[in-house]
Every structure is written in structure tokens, then in C-alpha cells.
Amino acid sequence: MSKIEIKNLTFGYDSQGTLLFEQANLNFDTSWKLGLIGRNGRGKTTLLNILQGKLSYSGKIEHQLDFLYFPQPIKDKKQLTYYVLQEISDFEQWEVERELNLLNVDPDILWREFETLSGGEQTKVLLALLFIDDQYFPLIDEPTNHLDIEGRKQVAEYLKKKRQGFIVVSHDRSFVDEVVDHVLSIEKSQLELYQGNFSVYEEQKKIKDEFEFAQNEKIKKEVTRLRKTAAEKAEWSRSREQDKYGKSTEKGSGAIYDTGFIGAKAAKTMKRSKTIENRMDIQLAEKESLLKDIEYVDPLTMNYQPSHHKRVLTVEKLTLGYQDKELFQPISFTLNQGERIALIGPNGSGKSSIIRLLLGQFDGKSTGTIIRPENVTISYVRQNYEDNQGTLTEFSEAQGLNHQEFLNNLHKLGMEREVFQNRIEQMSMGQRKKVELAKSLAVPAELYIWDEPLNYLDVFNQEQLEQLILSVKPTMLIVEHDQAFLKKIATQLISLENHETV
CATH class of the missing domain: 3.40.50.300 (P-loop containing nucleotide triphosphate hydrolases)
Structure with missing residues (x-):
């Protein structure tokens, strides 16, 4: 040790x-x-x-x-x-x-x-x-x-x-x-160490953030009150100072202003005003020390176009294979509008092959039936996206995207604006994944097909996607291994069982 x-x-x-x-x-x-x-x-x-x-x-x-x-x-x-x-x-x-x-x-x-x-x-x-x-x-x-x-x-x-x-x-x-x-x-602003697992971290982080928000609101109210009090004291002091140089008697009353008394009181009030200003400075400094590590995550947008078809996809007794080898036991399922089906199973069981079949890209053999309405628009997140290249402007134009919507989602996903000037092929894998995802979100679609969308994305991005999907309720077919994500967003799980071991 x-x-x-x-x-x-x-x-x-x-x-x-x-x-x-x-x-x-x-x-x-x-x-x-x-x-x-x-x-x-x-x-x-x-x-x-x-x-x-x-x-x-x-x-x-x-x-x-x-x-x-x-x-x-x-x-x-x-x-x-x-x-x-x-x-x-x-x-x-x-x-x-x-x-x-x-x-x-x-x-x-x-x-x-x-x-x-x-x-x-x-x-x-x-x-x-x-x-x-x-x-x-x-x-x-x-x-x-x-x-x-x-x-x-x-x-x-x-x-x-x-x-x-x-x-x-x-x-x-x-x-x-x-x-x-x-x-x-x-x-x-710092490295923060927590004792316990990720759930403990999340709970402690939440408590800390909530405390800082509460303290921030409390200090904001106190600063507002102090500003008002300081302004009132300063105004009273200025008006009393002017009285010293006004009339020394009031006609008919015989009253005489004690300019020494007024001056002393005004000075005392001004001093109190300065004290209040110092307290404000301290409060503002405390306020600035808060919220430094709060993560602000803006909600994403999705160009979902609900289909007028209730049933978007029907799969009956489907199996895929190469030559004499079948990948999985026959499966059947129906994907209705607003549902989100996740395909699960071990690597190599045929999950991505089903996606390629739906997109007309599968070069093996298939048996069974796939029924879907004609001209259903699909937005696709790929596992491999190394062919994305060029500037973001060139890319969005080539893909026919709404450029502003594409950039907005990229920024919300955490891509810094200075990175916007880089060519996609020069970006990190995490940044390139965000380009692929932001592209899919900007494409007008009735059906979203996402193949392992969470690779290279941080926890905050994952939570963004969860909130977006649960809010918009798009029709989706997803391949993903993250159980926490699937538990939150999937309406149905379809398990592919290896044909050789069943």
C-alpha cells in the first residue's frame, strides 16, 4: 500500500x-x-x-x-x-x-x-x-x-x-x-474527491449544489436589501448636507438650524452607509465563490416528425445469417408510433445487422418479413462515423441540415465554440461522436435508429438524451449496452439469442 x-x-x-x-x-x-x-x-x-x-x-x-x-x-x-x-x-x-x-x-x-x-x-x-x-x-x-x-x-x-x-x-x-x-x-474549478461509488457521488453532489443554490439566493436577497438601505442612507446624508448651506432660520418660527449637529449626523450616516457597502462587498465575494462547479446543461432539441401511421415497423419471424450460419433465433416485434424498442444481446449476435437490413445495407441472407409504410423518414446514428469530414459548415450543407439548429445542439452537448472552427477529421473521438449525434437530431425524421449512441459521451450528455427522449417521445429503434440508459428510455427490450447456443 x-x-x-x-x-x-x-x-x-x-x-x-x-x-x-x-x-x-x-x-x-x-x-x-x-x-x-x-x-x-x-x-x-x-x-x-x-x-x-x-x-x-x-x-x-x-x-x-x-x-x-x-x-x-x-x-x-x-x-x-x-x-x-x-x-x-x-x-x-x-x-x-x-x-x-x-x-x-x-x-x-x-x-x-x-x-x-x-x-x-x-x-x-x-x-x-x-x-x-x-x-x-x-x-x-x-x-x-x-x-x-x-x-x-x-x-x-x-x-x-x-x-x-x-x-x-x-x-x-x-x-x-x-x-x-x-x-x-x-x-x-477544482479536483473533488468523494468516498463511495457513483451513486454516493451523485447524491453528495446534488446536496452540495442545492446548498449552494440556496446560499446564493439568500445572499442575493441580502445584497438587494443592503443596496436599498445604503441608497437610503446616502440620500438622507446628502439632503442633510445641503441643509447646512440652506437658510439658517425659518421665517416666523425663530428656529435656527444646528449645522454642527446636522453635519455630525450626516457624517455618521455616511459612515454607516460605507459600512453597509463593505458588508455588500463581502456578501458579493461570498456569492461569487458559490456555483463555480454547478454544471449547467441546456435541453437538446430534436426534429421529430410524428408519422400519421400508427404502426411504423413490423418484424415477423426474422433471422439473419451468412452462408449456412444463422446469427440469432427468429424474432418478431411491432414498433408503434412513440415507442422505443431496444435490441439487446451479446456482441456478434446480429443487432447491427438488423439495422443494416432495415437500411438496405445487409449483404447476408435473411428470412422472415419486415413491413413498414413507404417513404418513412429515418435519422441514423452510426457506430462508425470516421467518414464525417470537412468544416461544420461544409458538413451541415452536405447533409442538408438546419445549420443553426445543428450548431446549437453541438454547443449544448458541450462542444466549445472555438472547436467549431476545426475540421471534423481533426476533432477528438468524443467531439466527432457529438457531430454524428447533432446531425441525427437535426434531421427531420419519423423514425430514429441509433446504434450505440452513448459511446464517448459523458454522464451529462447521457442525461440530456434521456430527458430529450422522455420529453419528445420519438419512435426509436436503439442498440445500446448501457443498462441505466435503457431502463429509463426503452418501452420494450428485444433480446437476440445466439442461434448456436440455444
Whole structure:
């Protein structure tokens, strides 16, 4: 057991002109299972790179264990998996086989070419390499992106049983909830450490935000009252000061103004006014110290065009396959207007193949019946969108989008306006995913088909999508592995069962 200490960490990219971290301090134990969370672009991967010494920074980081990063770079994917792993780290064969067994992976996978493994299999073999030697502290960046629901459960169970600590970055709330015992949140102005899992963090964050909102309202009212009192005192003082230089007697009354008394009282009142102003300054300073880490998330818009057809899609006894191999047992379902059906099942079971069939892009064989009205307009979010390119203006024109609506949703999804000038192919994967999603939201459509829409999106984006879908109630067919998301938005789950194992 050892400590990792971060002292006065300051870092920013020259191109951005702002600091991601400023005089940040953190102290945590290497036995902790630490979930690293924060909005996209807030610096999660950057912090992992700083820990590895890949970036220059100001401050000091003290640690006894070396860091080991996931996913590890692969030089040659055509090699057998065993030799791919050997190039990354030294190990005995029995050690990696032990970890693969714990991950419910057949060790024979080591003797297959790495590039032939599924995304989930590649994830698991690279994770196994992290825990062979407890002399390293693992930094696990987005392990769930290529895992199906069952794979996520297996990896979560594997990580839970490890005595060794680690840092994990994942946008799957259920996964983080399962595996971590501490949460490190990269907030707008600071690094904030919470003891407990993601649910504990959410509850504590909510309480903190509500307290700050309440304090903010209280201070606003107090400042308003003080401003009014100060203005009244100042006005009285000015009017009394003028009286000193007015008539010294009132005609017929014999009264004589005591200018000394008036001057003293006016000065006293002015002094009280200054005191009130000082109190206001203190209150305003307190107010400015609040709400710095509140995340303001604007609601998204969706160009949903409800169909005049009650039944948008009917699938009867459908199965797909290649040559003599069928992907799944026959399925049947009906998608009515306003319903949201989620296709679930292990990777490779045929979920994306069904989508390609509906879009006329499936090159295998199919049996069964698909019925849908003619000319139903579809908006599609793809898993692979590397062909999106050009400036945002060029892209929206090519796609026939409402440019302002497209940009507004991009900004609401958290894309900074300075990024708007970048070409899409130069953006990060998270930013490029937002382009694909904002495109879909801007397309006028009766049916939305989304294939793993949550990859690379942060928790706040996920909640935005949940709120949008529950508000608009569009007709949707979705493939997604995030159980928390599906539990909230899906009206029906259709499970694809592998034909060979049933």
C-alpha cells in the first residue's frame, strides 16, 4: 500500500489558452478503486497522461508504483495475441491464462491473431495484462466502449474482486457504480474527491449544489436589501448636507438650524452607509465563490416528425445469417408510433445487422418479413462515423441540415465554440461522436435508429438524451449496452439469442 500525491498541479494546452488544472492538490491511496469522472474535454485522459509523464506540467507528483495504461498501443495486430501481449509486457504464460480464466475468456484466444478478436475480446486480453504484476498501478481509460452487457458485468465482477487499486474512466454509470469505492470528479474549478461509488457521488453532489443554490439566493436577497438601505442612507446624508448651506432660520418660527449637529449626523450616516457597502462587498465575494462547479446543461432539441401511421415497423419471424450460419433465433416485434424498442444481446449476435437490413445495407441472407409504410423518414446514428469530414459548415450543407439548429445542439452537448472552427477529421473521438449525434437530431425524421449512441459521451450528455427522449417521445429503434440508459428510455427490450447456443 502506498500513496499518490499531486501537489500544485497546473497544466493547460497552448492551443486552448485556458488552464485545465490550476494549483490542484490531491492525495489518494493506491489500494483505492478510483472512478475518474468529468465532462468531455475537462481533462480526464489528460490527467492520466500527466501521471504517466507524457505531458509537461507545473507542480509535483509523488508515487512509488509505476503506472500502466489501458488501452495499450498495439504495434502489429496481425500477430498472434500472445506475441502482441509479449511486446507490451513480460509475463509467464500461466499468469495471463489465470487472468483470462477470471475474465471468463478461453485461454486458447492467445493463439489467435489479435485483429481477428472481437472488440470485447481485445478489451479483456489487454485488461488481463494490467493485473499480472501488482507492482504497477493501472490507469484504465474507457474499458466499456466495446463490451456488451454481459461483458460489462464480467469485467465489473473481475475488477471488484481485485485487491489491487486502480483509476478507471468510464461513462457507464452502472459499471462505475459496481467497481469503485472512491470518485474523483474533475469539476470546473477544482479536483473533488468523494468516498463511495457513483451513486454516493451523485447524491453528495446534488446536496452540495442545492446548498449552494440556496446560499446564493439568500445572499442575493441580502445584497438587494443592503443596496436599498445604503441608497437610503446616502440620500438622507446628502439632503442633510445641503441643509447646512440652506437658510439658517425659518421665517416666523425663530428656529435656527444646528449645522454642527446636522453635519455630525450626516457624517455618521455616511459612515454607516460605507459600512453597509463593505458588508455588500463581502456578501458579493461570498456569492461569487458559490456555483463555480454547478454544471449547467441546456435541453437538446430534436426534429421529430410524428408519422400519421400508427404502426411504423413490423418484424415477423426474422433471422439473419451468412452462408449456412444463422446469427440469432427468429424474432418478431411491432414498433408503434412513440415507442422505443431496444435490441439487446451479446456482441456478434446480429443487432447491427438488423439495422443494416432495415437500411438496405445487409449483404447476408435473411428470412422472415419486415413491413413498414413507404417513404418513412429515418435519422441514423452510426457506430462508425470516421467518414464525417470537412468544416461544420461544409458538413451541415452536405447533409442538408438546419445549420443553426445543428450548431446549437453541438454547443449544448458541450462542444466549445472555438472547436467549431476545426475540421471534423481533426476533432477528438468524443467531439466527432457529438457531430454524428447533432446531425441525427437535426434531421427531420419519423423514425430514429441509433446504434450505440452513448459511446464517448459523458454522464451529462447521457442525461440530456434521456430527458430529450422522455420529453419528445420519438419512435426509436436503439442498440445500446448501457443498462441505466435503457431502463429509463426503452418501452420494450428485444433480446437476440445466439442461434448456436440455444
